[in-house]
Amino acid sequence: MSAVKRDTYTPQSLLAVAVQVFNERGYDGTSMEHLSKAAGISKSSIYHHVASKEDLLRRAVSRALDGLFGILDEEHARVGRAVERLEYVTRRMVEVLTAELPYVTLLLRVRGNTDTEQWAMERRREFDHQVAELFEAAVADGDLRADVEGRLATRLLFGMINSVVEWYRPEVRGADGPAVADAVVQLAFHGLRTDT
Amino acid sequence: MSAVKRDTYTPQSLLAVAVQVFNERGYDGTSMEHLSKAAGISKSSIYHHVASKEDLLRRAVSRALDGLFGILDEEHARVGRAVERLEYVTRRMVEVLTAELPYVTLLLRVRGNTDTEQWAMERRREFDHQVAELFEAAVADGDLRADVEGRLATRLLFGMINSVVEWYRPEVRGADGPAVADAVVQLAFHGLRTDT
Numbered sequence: 001m002s003a004v005k006r007d008t009y010t011p012q013s014l015l016a017v018a019v020q021v022f023n024e025r026g027y028d029g030t031s032m033e034h035l036s037k038a039a040g041i042s043k044s045s046i047y048h049h050v051a052s053k054e055d056l057l058r059r060a061v062s063r064a065l066d067g068l069f070g071i072l073d074e075e076h077a078r079v080g081r082a083v084e085r086l087e088y089v090t091r092r093m094v095e096v097l098t099a100e101l102p103y104v105t106l107l108l109r110v111r112g113n114t115d116t117e118q119w120a121m122e123r124r125r126e127f128d129h130q131v132a133e134l135f136e137a138a139v140a141d142g143d144l145r146a147d148v149e150g151r152l153a154t155r156l157l158f159g160m161i162n163s164v165v166e167w168y169r170p171e172v173r174g175a176d177g178p179a180v181a182d183a184v185v186q187l188a189f190h191g192l193r194t195d196t
Numbered sequence: 197m198s199a200v201k202r203d204t205y206t207p208q209s210l211l212a213v214a215v216q217v218f219n220e221r222g223y224d225g226t227s228m229e230h231l232s233k234a235a236g237i238s239k240s241s242i243y244h245h246v247a248s249k250e251d252l253l254r255r256a257v258s259r260a261l262d263g264l265f266g267i268l269d270e271e272h273a274r275v276g277r278a279v280e281r282l283e284y285v286t287r288r289m290v291e292v293l294t295a296e297l298p299y300v301t302l303l304l305r306v307r308g309n310t311d312t313e314q315w316a317m318e319r320r321r322e323f324d325h326q327v328a329e330l331f332e333a334a335v336a337d338g339d340l341r342a343d344v345e346g347r348l349a350t351r352l353l354f355g356m357i358n359s360v361v362e363w364y365r366p367e368v369r370g371a372d373g374p375a376v377a378d379a380v381v382q383l384a385f386h387g388l389r390t391d392t
């Protein structure tokens with residue numbers, strides 16, 4: 001038995017605990033019992049804050065999605081040459097990903113059949129679609145190479161960006177979020193080679 | 197009850213079924229009962245072919261690791277300028293990944309506490325380490341940019357390569373393994389931009 005502590009949670013701090021458990025056990029593999037144990041409060045205390053496990057998931061992936069969609073509203077994502085906007089969005093995606101690591105990790109792993117999971121996957125596709133359109137505009141401007149098919153290229157770009165969740169840990173020195181974002185932009189847009 | 201069919205499995209065809217179940221349910225979440233149902237043969241028939249669930253895992257990740265380490269023995273990975281060898285290894289990694297998709301997918305997802313999982317993770321680190329050495333040699337030759345820290349750059353390169361397992365499906369036309377491998381090499385080494 002874990003000790004039951006006094007419930008001093010806010011919705012935000014309870015969400016942080018839940019997201020950690022979801023990422024460790026998987027959303028499907030997490031019960032309210034697991035959440036209760038991890039938070040150290042009773043299930044009924046949890047229900048005081050949120051309606052259900054799915055409600056916690058919705059709040060968590062919303063936080064990640066709000067961060068990502070917020071990028072597209074920023075001035076540098078809306079104004080200017082498409083290639084510059086795409087570089088800006090790429091950089092900011094890595095910054096949001098590293099700043100909101102557990103929430104984005106959960107979003108990227110969502111694959112399921114509940115309404116919330118379906119909705120999250122749909123929103124993620126919509127985001128990817130908007131970035132892909134920016135990509136196509138930059139190709140049309142002649143600023144991005146056209147010899148690699150656009151959908152394949154955006155998938156590889158997203159693959160590089162999203163892979164950061166696999167190893168990025170904010171406590172490790174020498175690679176903070178903005179430094180990782182710089183590296184992603186340099187490699188994705190200019191490549192590894194010196195002679196290109 | 198699923199129908200029990202006559203056991204016409206070879207170790208290889210039984211392994212293919214097991215890997216699919218491992219990838220769907222996760223290794224920890226898979227029981228011999230699940231494997232028996234998916235294969236349509238009894239548990240004792242499975243034990244006729246393999247010693248244990250962990251034995252199946254070992255065979256599956258060995259197949260992926262043999263494919264990857266085999267690359268490093270190929271002539272173009274051993275002879276020539278480091279940057280050319282690294283490009284060759286990158287291309288071949290994508291080809292092995294797409295050709296052995298379920299096995300490499302399983303290898304990339306292994307995170308566990310059994311001896312076999314620990315061993316697989318250790319072998320994977322050893323492979324990554326050998327590729328990272330090739331990377332450093334190419335930087336030392338002046339062929340790869342030195343402004344992005346080597347460990348970060350190799351992580352991003354591996355991130356792009358490994359992300360292919362998330363969406364690659366051999367049945368989709370227009371992006372076969374070698375075409376995806378070409379795209380990865382072009383983007384990783386030469387970047388998305390036309391002006392670089």
